[in-house]
Amino acid sequence: MELWGCLSSLMDQPRWVLAVFAIGFLSLLKTSIAVIHWLFVSFIRRGKNLKRYGSWAVITGATDGIGRALAFQLARRGLNLVLVGRSPDKLRDVTAAITEKYNKVRIETVLIDFAGDLVEGVARLKTAIEGMDVGILVNNAGISYPYAKYFHEVDEVLIENLIKVNVEGVTRVTHAVLPGMVERKRGAILNIGSGVAAVLPSEPLYAVYAATKSYVDQFSKCLYVEYKDIGIDVQCQVPLYVATKMSSIRRSSFFVPSADTYARATVDWIGYEPRCTPYWPHSLVWTLVSLLPVAAVDKWRLGFCQNIRKRGMRKESRKEK
Incomplete structure (x- = not known):
């Protein structure tokens, strides 16, 4: 009542x-x-049983940072690996390190200089994986600015390399690996994007890098819709800062995980949402940013990146002297 x-x-x-x-x-x-x-x-x-996608995983940018850490995590899950990188010495080193820890895992290596002769390198990859049961593709290879710069300060070589590595590289490697997945009607593609393309409203002084990662995000979403009904899961992960060589952050913290910590979170999300931030503290930051006015976030990022630019210019000046 x-x-x-x-x-x-x-x-x-x-x-x-x-x-x-x-x-x-x-x-x-x-x-x-x-x-x-x-x-x-x-x-x-x-996390899903990743071996159900296939017995092999292809990983680009596998010699450093997130790519190297992911190679260890996928080997831990029992997957054989095709490691892609541009340095023969680094490929030998990571192969030896993984084999020492997971001696039952088979490893093949493919040399691709994503900023060099990409077409020839991808042709080598297609030959190497012919007949392989490739179940997972990790598009991790990528480059960024040496430090924050206004767009007019970015030289043409860097612009060309950013587009070639971050856009053309992801596109060509996916185009080479995907037909086998379509034929087998199973597979998972993981594209490593960036929070600058999904979490933050803008990333001033990193305009070209942010734009290339926006391409990766949209490319992933379209492929997710195209292929989900035939058993192929496509996902774009959008991490914030991770302590890697590319981010120029040496020390990890709660909100800036090491590559190993991030990779452990990554593998448990493969095959689920088309876009995600697998390291949960990053998702807290994403939520906070989404609640703030865009103008306020833009102003904060501009000041933050301007400070990075100043430090980078000082470091560059010391090197020249």
């Missing part, structure tokens, strides 16, 4: 009060569902 009385009293209110109440209730319900979903995918949901 008391509940019925409350409902009757509510129904007697003006329509605008009912509308505000309904909006508030729906907002609370939506937020509650979002929080429950985040808790589930971040702490409860288990």
Whole structure:
């Protein structure tokens, strides 16, 4: 009776009060569902059995940072590896290190200089994987600026390399590996994007890099829709800062994980959402940024990147002297 009385009293209110109440209730319900979903995918949901996609994984940029760490994690899951890189010495080193720890894993290496003769390199990759049951492709190879720069300060060579490595490289390697997955009707493609293309509204002083990562994000979403119905899962992961050589961050922290910590989170998300941030503290930052006014975030990023530019210019000046 008391509940019925409350409902009757509510129904007697003006329509605008009912509308505000309904909006508030729906907002609370939506937020509650979002929080429950985040808790589930971040702490409860288990990673997929990656071997069901196939027995081999191709990893580009496998000699350093996230790519190297992912190679170890996929070997730990029992997958054979095709490691792609531009340095023969580094490829030998990472092969030896993985083999020492996981001696049952088979490893092949392919030389590709993504900023060099990319077409010839991808042709070598196609030959190397012919007849292989490649179940997972990790497009990790990428480059960024040496430090933050205004667009007019970026030289033409860097612009060309950014587009060639980050855009053309991902496109050509995917085009080489995907037909085998289509034939077998199973596979997973993981493209390593960046938070600058999804989390942040803009990344001033890194304009070309951010634009190339936006391409990776949109490319991944389109392929996800094209191929999901035939058993191929395409995903773009958008990490924030990770302590790697490319980010120029040496020390890891709670919000800036090491490459190994990030890679452990990465493998548990392969095959799920088309876009994700697998390291859960990064998702907290993403939520916070989404609540702030775009103008405020843009102003913060501009000041932050201007400081990076100043430090980079000082370091460059010392080298010249």
